[in-house]
Amino acid sequence: MKETRASILLFLSLMLFIFSLAILSFWGYHRYFKTADPAQSKISPVSKPAGEIIDPNVIAKRDSLENAYNETINRLGKKIDSSISYADSLRIPMNAQIEEYARLKKEVKELLNEKNRLQDLDLAKAKIEELQIKVNDLLAKYDMVVAENKRLVSVITEINEKQEADQVSVANVPVTQTSFDSNSAAEPPRPVRQSGLGFYSAYDLHLSAWTITDNKELETYKAYQADKFIGSFIVKNPNPPSSNNIEMLVVITAPDGHVIQKSPWESGTFETADGKNMIYSMKINFDYTKGEPKKLLFTLKADDFIPGTYTMQIFHNGAQLGKTTRVLN
Amino acid sequence: MAINLQRSMICHYFRRNLLPLLSLLLISAVASAQPDIKFKYKKSQLYSGIEVGSKGVKMSLVEVSRDNDNADFNILKDTSSNTDFISFDTETFTATVKAFAGLYLTAKNVYKIPSNRIFTVVSSGVKIQAVKFDKNDWIDRMIDSFRLAVNEPTREVDVVNVAEEARLSHLGIVPASKRYNTFLIDIGSGNTKGGYFPKNNTIDFKLFQLSWGTKSTANAAEKRIDGNFTLSAFHKQLYRVLEGSANDEIVYAINVSGAYNMSDNVAFSGGIAWSVATLISPDLIENPVVPVTYKEVEKFYDRIYKNYSSLSGEEIAKGLTDPTVNKEEVVKKVKVVNKVFDQKALLAGTGLLLKVMRQFEGIYERKQFYLVKNGQVGWVSAYVDRAISEENSNAKSK
Numbered sequence: 209m210k211e212t213r214a215s216i217l218l219f220l221s222l223m224l225f226i227f228s229l230a231i232l233s234f235w236g237y238h239r240y241f242k243t244a245d246p247a248q249s250k251i252s253p254v255s256k257p258a259g260e261i262i263d264p265n266v267i268a269k270r271d272s273l274e275n276a277y278n279e280t281i282n283r284l285g286k287k288i289d290s291s292i293s294y295a296d297s298l299r300i301p302m303n304a305q306i307e308e309y310a311r312l313k314k315e316v317k318e319l320l321n322e323k324n325r326l327q328d329l330d331l332a333k334a335k336i337e338e339l340q341i342k343v344n345d346l347l348a349k350y351d352m353v354v355a356e357n358k359r360l361v362s363v364i365t366e367i368n369e370k371q372e373a374d375q376v377s378v379a380n381v382p383v384t385q386t387s388f389d390s391n392s393a394a395e396p397p398r399p400v401r402q403s404g405l406g407f408y409s410a411y412d413l414h415l416s417a418w419t420i421t422d423n424k425e426l427e428t429y430k431a432y433q434a435d436k437f438i439g440s441f442i443v444k445n446p447n448p449p450s451s452n453n454i455e456m457l458v459v460i461t462a463p464d465g466h467v468i469q470k471s472p473w474e475s476g477t478f479e480t481a482d483g484k485n486m487i488y489s490m491k492i493n494f495d496y497t498k499g500e501p502k503k504l505l506f507t508l509k510a511d512d513f514i515p516g517t518y519t520m521q522i523f524h525n526g527a528q529l530g531k532t533t534r535v536l537n
Numbered sequence: 538m539a540i541n542l543q544r545s546m547i548c549h550y551f552r553r554n555l556l557p558l559l560s561l562l563l564i565s566a567v568a569s570a571q572p573d574i575k576f577k578y579k580k581s582q583l584y585s586g587i588e589v590g591s592k593g594v595k596m597s598l599v600e601v602s603r604d605n606d607n608a609d610f611n612i613l614k615d616t617s618s619n620t621d622f623i624s625f626d627t628e629t630f631t632a633t634v635k636a637f638a639g640l641y642l643t644a645k646n647v648y649k650i651p652s653n654r655i656f657t658v659v660s661s662g663v664k665i666q667a668v669k670f671d672k673n674d675w676i677d678r679m680i681d682s683f684r685l686a687v688n689e690p691t692r693e694v695d696v697v698n699v700a701e702e703a704r705l706s707h708l709g710i711v712p713a714s715k716r717y718n719t720f721l722i723d724i725g726s727g728n729t730k731g732g733y734f735p736k737n738n739t740i741d742f743k744l745f746q747l748s749w750g751t752k753s754t755a756n757a758a759e760k761r762i763d764g765n766f767t768l769s770a771f772h773k774q775l776y777r778v779l780e781g782s783a784n785d786e787i788v789y790a791i792n793v794s795g796a797y798n799m800s801d802n803v804a805f806s807g808g809i810a811w812s813v814a815t816l817i818s819p820d821l822i823e824n825p826v827v828p829v830t831y832k833e834v835e836k837f838y839d840r841i842y843k844n845y846s847s848l849s850g851e852e853i854a855k856g857l858t859d860p861t862v863n864k865e866e867v868v869k870k871v872k873v874v875n876k877v878f879d880q881k882a883l884l885a886g887t888g889l890l891l892k893v894m895r896q897f898e899g900i901y902e903r904k905q906f907y908l909v910k911n912g913q914v915g916w917v918s919a920y921v922d923r924a925i926s927e928e929n930s931n932a933k934s935k
Contacts, residue, residue, distance in 0.1 A: 466861035476828035477818045485858050487820050
């Protein structure tokens with residue numbers, strides 16, 4: 209009888225021991241996961257449902273976002289390194305944009321972490337869209353830098369050939385130069401030479417869309433928000449002609465192929481170096497005498513901005529000096 | 538006695554000629570709604586200008602879009618009736634009043650334009666001829682008959698003089714931002730007139746006039762031809778006319794005007810400006826103004842003479858570079874130009890245009906040249922400006 213009572217007590221104490229072990233394990237597990245992500249617990253006091261992590265929709269969305277992310281960064285690929293070296297040689301400030309790109313890339317990567325939730329993936333999607341715009345900008349700049357580099361090489365070649373072949377100096381009349389079309393796979397055309405010395409080159413071309421809200425101007429990448437374009441470029445001629453008044457033509461082409469005109473009194477047509485007629489958006493007249501880099505700015509309003517790629521081209525005496533693009537979503 | 542006679546004449550005329558016309562217009566107005574008008578601007582108002590000119594009565598329906606200090610206008614409809622008022626006989630008088638009243642009632646009843654947005658004027662050409670032949674009372678009678686016909690006894694009908702017409706055209710055509718540095722020259726068929734604002738106000742206007750126009754230049758060249766009516770003979774004689782007496786007058790008039798030193802821009806209006814602008818820049822077919830260079834017009838002059846067939850609607854449409862330009866519209870508008878100006882008239886007008894442009898083509902300072910397509914309704918725009926200013930001041934006083 210005594211043995212039976214002792215066995216019952218022993219059984220009960222064993223059960224209590226097992227039960228306390230179970231409670232301790234649960235407490236330890238709970239404490240571990242609660243302290244593992246304190247920031248998240250502060251933002252969202254409601255515990256994360258386990259089912260959401262393994263939701264097949266979330267996984268599918270994450271996969272598609274990862275694909276979009278990889279595709280976006282692969283578009284840039286190794287071009288970034290060469291862009292930095294070209295830009296450095298041309299003194300074009302690209303570092304800030306590349307840093308911005310790297311920061312964004314890191315943020316997206318963190319957001320695509322497996323533990324993250326649907327809300328994080330939505331944020332990741334927005335960041336990927338922003339990343340795509342940055343990549344487009346960098347690619348446009350890369351094209352411009354490559355084109356500028358090729359153009360300068362062709363100018364140097366031309367000058368060397370000229371010096372070798374002909375030592376006789378000619379009259380001081382402006383000379384224009386055709387630039388390499390960055391989107392074309394063809395070789396850059398040889399410079400268009402009229403007579404005399406003096407080459408105009410245009411570089412550091414920028415085109416950005418702006419929205420005006422509450423009397424404040426903000427840069428935008430959305431077509432429906434855009435009210436105007438602000439563009440800028442730098443022109444240089446080491447040996448300027450005798451005439452002070454220089455004229456540059458700006459051509460901004462919309463995604464549908466039409467040239468945006470500033471106004472009927474500001475826009476017109478001109479003949480390109482290869483004999484084609486072209487509409488220009490506006491003229492920029494300026495005085496140039498010293499042979500130093502001169503930054504030119506312009507504003508261009510439009511009634512409607514449609515999504516797509518806008519192209520900005522700079523012409524002087526019918527020859528294209530530079531080209532860049534701006535994508536609006 | 539004379540007044541009574543005049544009144545009875547007007548009443549008789551009204552009963553006999555205008556009552557049927559009015560009935561017709563009333564029926565048409567009731568029966569039909571406003572015709573389908575294709576507006577160019579998103580926010581605009583419809584105005585009409587009716588002008589009694591030397592050749593006839595002209596009505597323009599103009600869409601005006603206002604953005605701050607700029608007013609853009611687009612001609613929606615342009616119609617005219619040749620009545621030859623300056624013959625000053627009963628038949629042309631009746632025809633003129635009938636056309637004047639008919640067009641006014643069309644604008645008001647058919648196009649539903651309120652009467653305060655319909656402007657009615659008598660041009661300087663009519664005034665000059667009336668003074669010359671001592672027929673000023675014919676203008677007064679014509680205006681009275683018109684007022685009676687449209688049943689608006691207090692309707693304003695301005696009789697403008699040359700300087701006022703040129704001033705109004707300048708105000709209406711040239712945007713405010715270019716007002717004080719632009720010389721506007723209207724090359725007409727029989728003469729050329731224009732001017733600029735020399736003192737940074739819109740009251741003082743420096744008038745410029747030439748006795749040469751597109752038609753008179755062509756006529757002078759034709760007169761010199763002795764039996765040989767070929768194009769090359771015309772071209773040769775045209776050169777002599779432009780280098781001779783026309784050149785002397787142009788050089789003198791431009792020097793006296795002082796416009797070279799006071800202007801950065803030179804804008805040309807009139808028929809020849811419209812035709813050259815249409816043919817030289819078909820990509821800008823929708824634009825009311827086309828900027829050009831002296832070299833472009835010079836090249837175009839050679840093209841008229843040596844390759845006129847390239848100026849047909851179809852040929853011009855082939856050379857369009859902008860994919861968004863409406864080719865059919867280009868062909869249509871070029872055909873209108875070809876109909877109005879034949880090869881010789883185009884050569885004469887462009888030659889005269891070049892002669893004037895040459896005076897502004899300096900070695901060190903170049904002017905910006907513009908060709909204005911819708912110069913004929915420039916005055917309407919000036920009247921619109923005035924009407925809006927009056928509306929604003931009335932609103933403020935209330």
